[in-house]
Amino acid sequence: MSLVINNNLMAMNAARSLGTHYGALETSTRRLSSGLRITQASDDAAGLAVRELLRADVTSLQQGIRNANDAISMIQTADGALGVIDEKLIRMKELAMQASTGTYNSDQRLIIDSEYQAMASEITRIANSTDFNGIYLLNGNLSGATHSGSGLTSTGKLKVHFGSGNDCSEDYYYIQINTSTASALGVGMSATGANGRSISTQAMAQASLDVLQDAIISKDKIRANLGALQNRLENTVQVLEIQAENVQAAESRISDVDVATEMTEFVKNQILTQAAVSMLSQANSLPRMALSLIG
Template sequence: MGLVINHNLMAMTAARNFTRSYETLYRSTNRLSSGLRINSSADDAAGLAVSEIMRTEIAALNQGVRNAYDAQSLLQTADGALQVIDEKLIRMKELAEQAATGTYNSTQRQIMNNEFATMRSEITRIAEATRFNGVALLNGTISQYSGSANGLKIHFGPTNSAARDYYYINIGSATATALGINTLDISTQSGAQTALATIDDAVVSKDNIRADIGAYINRLSNTISQLSIQAENLQAAESRIRDVDVATEMTMFVNNQIKSQAAIAMLAQANTIPQLALTLIGG
């Protein structure tokens, strides 16, 4: 290569090498400061597409976990109300047992029956009043809130294409009418004796409702565990695609930093080369 003054080819080469090293240095700085290997589609178009799909599914799964927790709260609200109803039924059983014996007169039984009727009315009131976020739980109308006869739809999966993404919960009615105690009267000894067996049946009906609720709560706990594990594994996979390996990227950063510094130094030297021509011209 001859000594020329119209073009400084060595400086051009040094500048090109500096630009390449600087661009790589900039990319490493961007990755290290953001913690992400992929900051734009230009970094890895295919990886970006896959990671975005994963991030969408992860967000849906995390919301599904929250949905399942909300469903558990709903069921626990119903179970708490049924526990109070259980206390009322126990008191009604106690009053019926008391009125069934022959040592009380009709006036005393009427007093017992007044409390008995109050307990029965309170059971219906509790069943009608127990709600979660506006959803009536114990009056037998829970299905109407989902538009399905199967019950209240609990959705937790990322799609709506299969039964694995949701299931239904249904809670039986716990009103006095549904429990079969709405017509009981213990103002007479015979009525009190009849009420004993009927209340036992009501307790069984109430216990069946609570057993269903307990089964739903346990199933939701398993669902939450499975969804959490699935989201965790997807997050790990998304991290391997999108997150930067700090050790590897730092090695590249130092390498490109040295190259950039060397290119700058050589560019400075190359810019002095044309001065040699002046030395020759000046003799």
């Protein structure tokens, strides 16, 4: 190679190498500081696209877990209220049994019936006031056979959405809770049937026993259905947690940086950068050798 002054090719070569190694060093620094292998689209365009889809799935699954847990809390709220209604119905049957015997007179049966009516009123109050996040659970609001979410307020049975798509066989199912007011159960003065309205006479008390038995069975069916739904939701949460964990692991393998490997690259590029700087300094001093020939 000729000894020239105008074009220092050695310095140009050293500068190009310096730029290459410094750029690689910058990339390693960015990855190590962020913990991500892909910090911008140019790092891995295809990997970035896959990663973002996986991230969307992970966040959707995590929200689905929260949705399912919220539904479990709602079911527990309804079941707790139904447990109190259960106690009232059992007390009402006890009172009906008491009024059915002939050892009480009419005044005493009226006193017994006053408590009977009070229990019925309390059942209706509980059913009408039990709500979860403003959604009334036992007043018939969720007893509809069909669901409509087209309006600002959904109607009919409640949809629990936990999947990342919109497939009814995979991503959601419904919670339907029948009405649990005293009139719906057929007891108390608000009942439409002739029996179960009052126990003020011996005959009415005796006739109320079968109605109260049916009311307890109806309430038990609601609680059993809620219990089955809760078990199903708990199993759903377990599956969603496993899915979210596996999808997160897949996203990590694509996105996260291997610190050991990247640190090796960082040290290598750091050494090469330092070497390029030193060689550039030496190359820049080479044209001075021409002065010794001139002088």
